[in-house]
């Protein structure tokens with residue numbers, strides 16, 4: 001089959017674009033080398049939908065941050081993923097930082113960001129009593145939101161599949177050729193031919209551009225470590241807390257997540273290896289020292305999980321979005337922060353570019369804008385939980401005790417596309433609580449094996465050889481055995 005558009009990379013950028021393209025009568029495929037979409041940088045970030053005033057003006061990042069920010073409410077409403085506009089405070093710890101807040105406020109207002117205001121000490125104490133009392137002033141931005149980025153990727157792609165997208169996971173593009181009006185992508189699973197190709201390969205976008213014969217930029221990885229804290233601290237702060245930024249970084253944040261936990265991070269360290277997602281003692285020490293200056297009640301002892309993500313930093317330090325000298329090949333590269341925030345706007349921009357490059361954009365009259373929303377049992381009121389369990393007793397078979405996730409929710413996640421232990425975890429929170437899967441991992445594996453009709457030995461944590469059982473005979477896979 002020949003496609004109209006092939007997207008390389010199923011991170012937030014590729015997923016948002018796939019979702020947007022399915023509004024038109026087009027044959028679209030998305031190729032992703034990981035076992036599931038969203039498993040690259042897009043699952044390992046702070047999950048903040050930035051207010052709209054942080055990225056420097058006169059950059060693509062700056063334009064698309066605010067445009068993207070404004071698209072999130074409708075998206076979350078249609079697709080049913082978690083999204084809360086909780087607002088943020090950028091704080092000044094000494095008088096020299098106050099002009100920086102004022103400059104940010106001015107920059108944001110110029111761009112049209114609504115609700116920005118500078119708070120004095122009494123207001124800060126009233127609204128966020130657990131912040132460091134020495135904080136002198138803060139810039140309040142109500143437009144900041146938080147979301148679970150992986151949940152968004154799953155929801156975008158699920159909806160796009162309902163509208164006809166063909167997703168090919170575990171499929172690495174290893175060479176690109178062009179014949180006539182068509183670009184051919186060579187993969188381990190054969191060739192994919194398409195009139196237009198979108199390079200949304202994140203950290204590897206420079207290699208993909210090179211394969212296409214248009215090597216115009218280099219991508220360097222910049223690692224950010226993040227630390228997730230126990231739910232015991234829920235409610236300690238209400239808004240995302242930013243330190244006063246420096247020209248190099250937005251700094252280390254304190255983030256009340258969508259799920260009621262608190263996350264702290266990220267660091268910003270250039271690394272050589274595009275696969276180096278290690279966390280380090282130095283990173284933890286840097287983060288907790290920085291966070292302590294903002295919210296003194298937070299301690300390293302509250303950490304229940306840690307991870308790192310790699311920003312795909314282009315040598316221009318800005319997003320690279322546009323057509324290339326190879327007709328039909330479009331780069332969407334260097335999508336570092338605020339790439340999550342900007343993704344819906346990036347997708348719209350790429351659709352416009354495709355139109356300019358000659359793709360016919362005929363609206364799809366049968367387009368389905370929304371998707372059936374996943375049930376999150378622990379978030380339901382008790383009476384609804386009881387009714388649900390009566391209707392489907394699998395919801396009362398609790399698999400993850402920490403997060404109160406039942407068999408019904410896990411089976412639903414697998415039917416929606418989860419193929420790995422992390423796929424189930426990120427869709428349901430099974431394994432994300434205090435015990436970090438100590439109790440439920442084996443039960444989830446049994447359900448994966450049963451639902452996918454696979455031997456236990458083939459199951460992985462996140463694909464890519466991350467086997468859960470090594471050098472063993474097949475284990476029994478009926479739940480409860």
Ligand SMILES: Cc1cc2nc3c(=O)[nH]c(=O)nc-3n(C[C@H](O)[C@H](O)[C@H](O)COP(=O)(O)OP(=O)(O)OC[C@H]3O[C@@H](n4cnc5c(N)ncnc54)[C@H](O)[C@@H]3O)c2cc1C
Nearest residue numbers: 009011012013033040041042045048173202224339340341
């Ligand atoms: C620590 C950290 C914190 C951040 N916090 C925020 C934040 O709070 N808010 C915000 O707006 N942004 C944030 N960001 C930035 C944001 O995470 C990124 O901008 C965004 O995830 C980039 O998405 P992407 O789709 O471009 O890349 P990716 O998610 O990396 O997707 C690219 C995909 O391409 C696939 N791929 C690569 N090569 C091939 C190939 N040859 N064949 C097939 N597939 C291939 C990869 O497997 C991957 O899934 C943060 C980033 C980091 C690292």
